[in-house]
Structure formats: structure tokens, C-alpha cells
Amino acid sequence: MDQHFKDGSDFATFLDNNDPLGHFRQRFYLKKNTIYMCGNSLGLASKDAEATILRAMQKWKEEGVKIWNVEDNKYHLYSAELAKLMAELVGVDPDEIAVSASTTVNIHQAVSTFYKPTQDRYKILVDNINFPTDRYAIDSQVRLKGYEPNDAVKIVKCRGKLMEEDDIIEAMTSDVALILLPTVYYRSAQILNMEKITEAAKSRSIIIGWDLSHAAGSIEVNLKSLDIDFGVWCTYKYLNGGPGATSALYINRKHFTTLPGLAGWAGNKPKTQFQLLQDFDHQQSASGWLIGTPHVLSTAGLEGSLKMFNEAGMSNLRRKSLHITAYLMFLVDTKLAQYGFTIGNPRDDEKRGGHVCLEHDEGYRISIALKARGVVPDFRDPNVIRLTPTALYTSYEEVYKMVEILLDIVKNETYKNVSLIRNLVV
Ligand SMILES: Cc1ncc(COP(=O)(O)O)c(C=O)c1O
Structure with missing residues (x-):
């Protein structure tokens, strides 16, 4: 798959229009105004299941x-x-x-x-x-x-x-x-x-x-x-x-x-x-x-x-997973790195699994702020926000929107309003 990514929502739409697995998404229970990035923890319900x-x-x-x-x-x-x-x-x-x-x-x-x-x-x-x-x-x-x-x-x-x-x-x-x-x-x-x-x-x-x-x-x-x-x-x-x-x-x-x-x-x-x-x-x-x-x-x-x-076929699923996670990493590098975000997972295709490990010193509070904005990530101590765009049900547009939300959270420092007292399940 071509990995010459560009910024902008039009490009995300272009990627969705050219995604051979994009049709599987309709078979999942996706909530309006929610961007689900937690398939590494609990995969979404499908109509098939x-x-x-x-x-x-x-x-x-x-x-x-x-x-x-x-x-x-x-x-x-x-x-x-x-x-x-x-x-x-x-x-x-x-x-x-x-x-x-x-x-x-x-x-x-x-x-x-x-x-x-x-x-x-x-x-x-x-x-x-x-x-x-x-x-x-x-x-x-x-x-x-x-x-x-x-x-x-x-x-x-x-x-x-x-x-x-x-x-x-x-x-x-x-x-x-x-x-x-x-x-x-x-x-x-x-x-x-x-x-x-x-x-x-x-x-x-x-x-x-x-x-x-x-x-x-x-x-x-x-x-x-x-x-x-x-x-x-x-x-x-x-x-x-x-x-x-x-x-x-x-x-x-x-x-x-x-x-x-x-x-x-x-x-x-x-x-x-x-x-x-x-x-x-x-x-x-x-x-x-x-x-x-x-x-x-x-x-x-x-x-x-x-x-x-x-x-869908496992090789097709892996191909999309590598592509959509590479797209997410591209957006992090170009838009979020200047706000203290780093990528904690290996970048090499042979060496990285299905999630992107986004690191930030304020990772916990940012992950809670993300939830308040309709994104579902999870957080692992000390500073890791795990984000999983899954091959079967995540769109490129959702990845793009999520990065825009992250950008807004750090630019406006809204995460600073989040309490440091933790929930039982994070
Ligand atoms: C590597 C690994 N093993 C095991 C488990 C959990 O196992 P169980 O099915 O017993 O809850 C997890 C849960 O996240 C895990 O990440």
C-alpha cells in the first residue's frame, strides 16, 4: 500500500474510499460521535457475533x-x-x-x-x-x-x-x-x-x-x-x-x-x-x-x-492494520510531536503489532480528556495512551478526527482540568 500520506480530512476520505476492507465496518455496532480505539483491550460487537x-x-x-x-x-x-x-x-x-x-x-x-x-x-x-x-x-x-x-x-x-x-x-x-x-x-x-x-x-x-x-x-x-x-x-x-x-x-x-x-x-x-x-x-x-x-x-x-x-483474510487485515497505524504515526509526527508526544512502539513493520503507543508526560490526563471528547483509548502506566485503529472497523477519517481532538486538547491544555484520582478500570 502507498504510504505517501498527506494531512487534511480530504486525504482521510480518499483513503477510506480506497479501503478494500472498508465495507466490514457496517457489520459492527459503532456509536455515533464515538471513536473507538480500544480494540486492543476489548473488540467491538459485530452483528455477526x-x-x-x-x-x-x-x-x-x-x-x-x-x-x-x-x-x-x-x-x-x-x-x-x-x-x-x-x-x-x-x-x-x-x-x-x-x-x-x-x-x-x-x-x-x-x-x-x-x-x-x-x-x-x-x-x-x-x-x-x-x-x-x-x-x-x-x-x-x-x-x-x-x-x-x-x-x-x-x-x-x-x-x-x-x-x-x-x-x-x-x-x-x-x-x-x-x-x-x-x-x-x-x-x-x-x-x-x-x-x-x-x-x-x-x-x-x-x-x-x-x-x-x-x-x-x-x-x-x-x-x-x-x-x-x-x-x-x-x-x-x-x-x-x-x-x-x-x-x-x-x-x-x-x-x-x-x-x-x-x-x-x-x-x-x-x-x-x-x-x-x-x-x-x-x-x-x-x-x-x-x-x-x-x-x-x-x-x-x-x-x-x-x-x-x-x-477478510489475515494477510489483508494485517496490511490494512500496518497502513492505518502508519497513517496515525504520520499524523502524530507532523501535528503532535511539537506538543510533547512521542511514539513508543517500534516503527518497523516487522517489529510492531496492532496498536500505536502514544507517549506523553501527561498521558493519563490526556487519555481522560480524550474520553470526554468521545474517543475511547486506554492508558497504561506510566505515560502510554494505547490507540488501536482496527482493520475491520476503524476508518481513516476517525483517525484523522482523533488527532484533531488530541491537538485541541494539548493546544488548549484542557487536560489540566482532569482530576488525577484514578478509576478502577483505566
Ligand atoms: C498478554 C496477556 N495475557 C493474558 C491476558 C489476560 O488473560 P485472561 O484471558 O486470563 O484474562 C492479557 C490481558 O490483557 C494479556 O494482555
Whole structure:
């Protein structure tokens, strides 16, 4: 895509008129006078997601317990059904994905499966700028095995704003048993070089798992060619599955015969599940890592949403995302930099995810002032306003308008009227 951007609303309109994905926008619930920039946190509701949620509700109303049998046991096997829709987006086989639980629970599931510490190799390698739930899960997993996190959890420290991949590789010493890292950092949008890091881990026989929460539906990944051991991601951000929508767990098929750390009857082979035998008959696919009854109502939105992703195509979505975020960065550079704004994310296409990380010393108050003007961003300490123009539903005109609003807020210093007392959810 041409990246010779110009200032002015006419140019934004021109970009919208030439956007091959622009028509998807009509399928979302967009509010008049609101510019939604928070798809990195919770994706917007679409008519497609609503339809599949209502359909599940209708089946429950009509069928009661027989909902499990309708349409060839679709809802009973809902995880496998959705895995078929998700597989291509992350480049794996459908039977390598389980759609279940939350990301944090899936981390517990994967780590309890693959973390097999020995006297010489008992450490888990993490970094110090990942979303903290991953760390909480890892700390509790090592405690469960009788270790202390300050000994068994090895933390790679970020030296500046961005993580150095070589620091991670250097930390892969012979006492490391397992690694968990994010593909895209939630604050800076930095993409780690999964290939280089995974290769290094494999050559040292270290199990490696990735948290793709800010990658799935946002950037292109091919987990199969990377040959990672496991992956987890949420579906309520870029994948627009709905608030608290069911998450995903990827298990590399080479591990299918390994028993899950946390077994439950949903991971039993479907053929024998209802025989209710006392011995676990492990389904040898990612479905074997399911624990309990499918969360139909929190999964159903994902069905409609994923179909839309497949219709649009992940490479087209990434192309637009790179283009619209580049446009936003162009406007920040040309119009906002003089007011103390900087771009905190890497600029290189290979290195940045789906959001723009706008930094300002007064970031918190500016983010609140933006909300008062109908823009929905989010804020992450100490100074980051995260802005996500999403490929499926954000227009170039909205990006342009938002920058104009930001300009007005800083020129007139209206953010100075905002209280510094914070809300619970920011
Ligand atoms: C990298 C990462 N992992 C996990 C989560 C949250 O996981 P859960 O689905 O358990 O709430 C987030 C939420 O923002 C995240 O950014």
C-alpha cells in the first residue's frame, strides 16, 4: 500500500474510499460521535457475533438439554468447531487448538503439562514487562512444584523501552526447563522475533510457549512452521469474541500423547465420555486439554466473528492494520510531536503489532480528556495512551478526527482540568 500520506480530512476520505476492507465496518455496532480505539483491550460487537450468540440462546430456549445434540453435536464439540475457524489465522491444524477457559487458565494448563523440573533443570524463563497475569501463573506453578519463585523463576530484564532478543537468548542457560514469552508486548506493541527465540530454545531442549493475546487477529503468525510447544491467546481483543470470550490453547501435535496437567471429563475421548468411566481416556488432540463443559454462551460470539476474519483474510487485515497505524504515526509526527508526544512502539513493520503507543508526560490526563471528547483509548502506566485503529472497523477519517481532538486538547491544555484520582478500570 502507498504510504505517501498527506494531512487534511480530504486525504482521510480518499483513503477510506480506497479501503478494500472498508465495507466490514457496517457489520459492527459503532456509536455515533464515538471513536473507538480500544480494540486492543476489548473488540467491538459485530452483528455477526450477535447472530451466533442469539442462535445459541435460541437453541437453548427451544431444545433445553438437547442443545448438546443439535446440528451433529455442534455445541457439545464447540471447541473443535471453532478451532476449524481459528486454525488458519495462526497457521496450525484445527486439532491443535482447544477453545476454552481464559488465557490465564490455559497458561496453568500448559505449564502444568510441560513443566517437569529436575534437579539440574528446574527454572522457568520469563521477562519483566509482559502482562503480569503470565508471571502470577508461573510463580504459582513453580510453588506448586515446591520451589520458590525467587530461585526458580528467571527474569530477563528489559533494558530500555524495548526487549532485546539477545538478552532472552543469553538467559537460556542449562537450568532452564521452560520459557513463556509474549509475541506482542501489551504496552509497547513490540513484536518479538518468535523464530529466532524459538530456534534458540529448541536447540537447548527447552520447552517454549508463547502468549499470543496481542497477536491473534492482529498480526500474521504461522505456529506450525515455528514449531513452538504451546501457545495461548485471548479472543476478546482483536478477535472481537466479546467480553470475557473463551480463550484458545495451542498444543503442538508432537505432544498429543502427553497427559494434560489439569485433566477433566471434557478432555476424555468423545466416544467414551458419556460412559463416565473412572479412568481418564485421553483424547489425543488439543481437545484432550479441555477440562469441563463447553462455555457455549461465552464462546458463541466468536463463531460469527471468526467467520468474518476468514472472509477478510489475515494477510489483508494485517496490511490494512500496518497502513492505518502508519497513517496515525504520520499524523502524530507532523501535528503532535511539537506538543510533547512521542511514539513508543517500534516503527518497523516487522517489529510492531496492532496498536500505536502514544507517549506523553501527561498521558493519563490526556487519555481522560480524550474520553470526554468521545474517543475511547486506554492508558497504561506510566505515560502510554494505547490507540488501536482496527482493520475491520476503524476508518481513516476517525483517525484523522482523533488527532484533531488530541491537538485541541494539548493546544488548549484542557487536560489540566482532569482530576488525577484514578478509576478502577483505566
Ligand atoms: C498478554 C496477556 N495475557 C493474558 C491476558 C489476560 O488473560 P485472561 O484471558 O486470563 O484474562 C492479557 C490481558 O490483557 C494479556 O494482555
